[in-house]
Amino acid sequence: MARLKYWQAINQALREEMARDEAVCVLGEDVGAPGGPFGATKGLLDEFGAARVRDTPISEATIVGAALGASMTGLRPVVEVMFLDFMTVAMDQVVNQAAKVGYMSGGHYRAPMVVRTICASGRNTGPQHAQNLEAWLAHVPGLTVVWGSNPADARGLLKSAIRDDGPVVVIESLAEWSRRGEVADDPDALVPIGVAAVRRPGTDVTVVTWGGAVHRVDAAAAALADEVDVEVIDLRTISPWDRATVLESVRRTGRLVVVHDAVAAFGAGAEIAATVAEHCFGDLRAPVTRVAAPFAPSPFPPQLEAAYLPQPGTIADAIRASVLQGVR
Amino acid sequence: MTEIDVVVPRWGLTMDDATFVGWLVQVGDTVGEGEALAEVETDKTTADLPSPAAGVVTATLVAAGDEVVPGQVVGRIAAGPAAPAT
Numbered sequence: 001m002a003r004l005k006y007w008q009a010i011n012q013a014l015r016e017e018m019a020r021d022e023a024v025c026v027l028g029e030d031v032g033a034p035g036g037p038f039g040a041t042k043g044l045l046d047e048f049g050a051a052r053v054r055d056t057p058i059s060e061a062t063i064v065g066a067a068l069g070a071s072m073t074g075l076r077p078v079v080e081v082m083f084l085d086f087m088t089v090a091m092d093q094v095v096n097q098a099a100k101v102g103y104m105s106g107g108h109y110r111a112p113m114v115v116r117t118i119c120a121s122g123r124n125t126g127p128q129h130a131q132n133l134e135a136w137l138a139h140v141p142g143l144t145v146v147w148g149s150n151p152a153d154a155r156g157l158l159k160s161a162i163r164d165d166g167p168v169v170v171i172e173s174l175a176e177w178s179r180r181g182e183v184a185d186d187p188d189a190l191v192p193i194g195v196a197a198v199r200r201p202g203t204d205v206t207v208v209t210w211g212g213a214v215h216r217v218d219a220a221a222a223a224l225a226d227e228v229d230v231e232v233i234d235l236r237t238i239s240p241w242d243r244a245t246v247l248e249s250v251r252r253t254g255r256l257v258v259v260h261d262a263v264a265a266f267g268a269g270a271e272i273a274a275t276v277a278e279h280c281f282g283d284l285r286a287p288v289t290r291v292a293a294p295f296a297p298s299p300f301p302p303q304l305e306a307a308y309l310p311q312p313g314t315i316a317d318a319i320r321a322s323v324l325q326g327v328r
Numbered sequence: 329m330t331e332i333d334v335v336v337p338r339w340g341l342t343m344d345d346a347t348f349v350g351w352l353v354q355v356g357d358t359v360g361e362g363e364a365l366a367e368v369e370t371d372k373t374t375a376d377l378p379s380p381a382a383g384v385v386t387a388t389l390v391a392a393g394d395e396v397v398p399g400q401v402v403g404r405i406a407a408g409p410a411a412p413a414t
Contacts, residue, residue, distance in 0.1 A: 038342050038372075178342060
């Protein structure tokens with residue numbers, strides 16, 4: 001086991017997959033000589049050459065479209081879209097083309113491509129660089145959406161995404177960029193798509209979370225340890241999400257709090273809450289609640305952004321409220 | 329004479345820490361404003377730490393290999409006119 005930073009784990013995953021399969025190539029803005037805007041592709045150009053590591057113009061639609069065509073004709077491209085917010089510029093290629101090609105060709109074509117995109121929420125980057133838009137992508141049949149909250153998951157999910165035969169959007173957290181964690185040495189150690197991680201087993205209440213919110217949920221659960229036994233589930237795959245793990249947990253605890261950094265309205269938390277209401281009605285002992293960002297753009301000033309994102313104190317209050325209300 | 333802190337800058341959005349590679353000067357050296365005092369290695373690059381003022385180096389507070397963070401004071405300069413080049 002090596003102790004790597006989050007970005008180093010991503011870099012390692014790319015290097016290992018490129019070494020394993022020569023169909024894997026990387027393209028994006030500044031991914032070549034500069035090693036990526038935040039270092040994730042550092043060293044790849046020198047190691048694998050300019051044919052497999054390509055700098056592109058600033059045109060997300062073109063980059064993603066080029067990767068889609070390449071994927072349909074035998075390559076396994078990994079595109080970097082610098083910020084999750086900029087996925088909006090590439091939505092035609094992602095939503096109308098990549099997600100549909102397998103269906104519309106009757107399986108004749110596949111699109112084994114990966115779009116890596118970085119969520120800078122929590123880095124004080126302003127409303128156009130800090131959005132948590134995972135629900136936009138998860139809403140589309142044909143797309144897989146994953147989000148590792150720590151180095152091991154970021155690495156293992158990216159590797160699974162590269163080996164997957166359909167289009168996968170891999171969201172990465174810039175806020176976690178220099179967080180270190182244990183990462184497997186085995187290049188075939190994967191994190192399977194569609195499987196959540198129980199970060200903390202508990203019996204009183206289930207908290208489902210993902211992405212940058214995971215570490216604030218961990219802090220809330222740790223702070224409550226003497227009064228509430230909290231089960232923390234890191235979803236890891238947003239779509240298709242691990243219903244089995246979540247429903248089993250809620251049937252046991254009878255309580256669910258969903259915590260995410262995206263706004264609540266029309267979000268992934270709503271999908272989870274509705275599914276739990278449909279399948280666990282008889283088991284619920286308190287209303288399902290969500291802790292999310294207010295329905296407003298993410299503010300630029302650090303103090304306001306901190307107030308905008310769910311913090312451990314707010315999360316702990318919601319967990320405590322869930323346990324105190326409803327049927328004991 | 330005014331003492332001025334030598335501070336590790338935040339060179340990029342994701343620069344949470346860096347490795348102090350080493351001093352290029354020592355206490356007692358006369359330096360010019362902008363002159364490289366030390367090398368600092370971030371995740372992305374290795375860069376020179378420029379002197380915030382002309383003067384004399386009065387303190388070096390970290391050593392080669394130390395981990396440093398943006399905003400950290402790593403040395404001090406007694407500001408004053410640099411000695412003319414000889």
